[in-house]
Amino acid sequence: MEDKITLDHGSGGKMSHELMENVVLPYFANPMLDKLDDGAIFSLQGMRIAFTTDSYTVDPIFFPGGDIGALAVNGTVNDICMCGASPLMMSAALIIEEGFPMDDLKRILESMKESAIVAGVKIVTGDTKVVPHGAADKIFINTSGIGTIPHHIDVSGSNAKPGDKVIVSGTIADHGITILAGREGISLKSDIKSDTAALNYLVKRLFSRSRDVHTLRDPTRGGVGTSLNEIAQKSNVGIRIYEDKLPVKDEVKGACEILGLDPMYIANEGKLIAVVAAKDAEKVLNGLREDKLGVDAEIIGEVVEDNQGKVFMETAIGGTRIVDMLHGEQLPRIC
């Protein structure tokens, strides 16, 4: 283990998991945190409650398709949904650098407000800290959220079962490529934009089509590749995916090729992975496709008994390759 924190520790990939498992968890071990799902689930007088938190440090703070405010609201809504819960209440805590333009703050607040309205959540408590110029870069936002889980729903990263189908709700890597382009000043000569969106209504639709949704994940930091690895490891199963089934926009594919990046590891902010019983997979797929956030949904693979803890991809040219967890850091401050 390194003696200093590196950017790799924040990647959402392998190094993040090692930091979590070797450094953080030993201090706070409890059944809820150990599950390492997108949020904690606990019972309060018979009610199951999901509780999540996430800090947003994205750079740039404004980008095509959204901004740090929209990201902060949608991201926490999505983390709550991935626990199978309906989001209810949210907190918002801002750390602002001295000298930050008031108009930018208002633009971000407006965006948080609109995102909260769209998702149907209430921002009920907050905090604002200002740090001297240079002690933080512009603005960081933490949102935490609370939701309730209906009695019949039980999703977890450890619930995937051999035979299940793996569904992704739309094109992958849009958010990460947008941020990278914005930050590096790369003109992609296209209209790629962040997919940031609240997924709660899409999740509702999904549960209306199947009572056998076993796992939900939003593949943010670390991308689809890392999320699938988490599921394979926690559920102790193999996951086989088909390269030609992966929905990737042509312009995103092109940008990835030019930049030498793998879309499997690029962050998404408005997509979900659902692991669903095979019998319901087509029904769920069709349900997702009826929603504007799910029109590009695809069944991208299945859960298998062998290769436990591993993800492997049948490539378009007929080979097979292991899809490992993201190791280093591709893009710091992606969300």
Add this chain to the structure above:
Amino acid sequence: MEDKITLDHGSGGKMSHELMENVVLPYFANPMLDKLDDGAIFSLQGMRIAFTTDSYTVDPIFFPGGDIGALAVNGTVNDICMCGASPLMMSAALIIEEGFPMDDLKRILESMKESAIVAGVKIVTGDTKVVPHGAADKIFINTSGIGTIPHHIDVSGSNAKPGDKVIVSGTIADHGITILAGREGISLKSDIKSDTAALNYLVKRLFSRSRDVHTLRDPTRGGVGTSLNEIAQKSNVGIRIYEDKLPVKDEVKGACEILGLDPMYIANEGKLIAVVAAKDAEKVLNGLREDKLGVDAEIIGEVVEDNQGKVFMETAIGGTRIVDMLHGEQLPRIC
């Protein structure tokens, strides 16, 4: 209104309140947020839940009496308590600067663990972001918390009533003076240390002595002076306090005099203000004094009908002065 965010906006004083009321609240107006208590209170299937959030950006991160980790856990425990709730669950979200020493991280995590054990809360969910060197100063921690409020308890900043007594649970300004000394490298030739502590057992003790506790506040940023002003304004009452009743350690008083600071505006991290029905004030005071966190508790004043929205102090030399809300920023990154 300024066109840029200034340090004054983060003071917890008048400028913070103006930012909140003129900029933030118009976007998120709802009955819970409008109350501007230390947390939101809402009902979920008949259960009253308190939900709070706070980010900690204190500099230095280690100081006599505690560190940013202890502060982050105790601060959120206290915000939950100030809603009249028993703290149950907590989230912890870390923003870490690239290059931060792993040993310092472990020291902070250890301190969070110990503080959580002392307070009897569970840290059940978390998040870690790493930002490039220079994009944040060392480490920022956000904690959000959930607690439940017993049915018979109803405390709020707007519940203070004329005739009530104002109690402070111990000596004031310890935390702020400690941080200031640590930051400026001032040797105070004394053992002043931060009072960071979880107040939940003290609050329990308080409620066991009286069912007529009307308001609770932990006077952090902005100090006792600002908290009392908040209560006076929200409850639409006057508050009269007696300078000679204010518990201030001699060495803190001395440091304040040298530095030209007023202890009324210096942050506390392990003290509470309770506004209690006069009939119960002595009982509550004696109860607090039985706890090691309340040995220096004092009745420092009372709520009056006139001078609505104002706090005034009978000074030791027999005069009267208005105690306004803190206007500018005395000490950035105090918590």
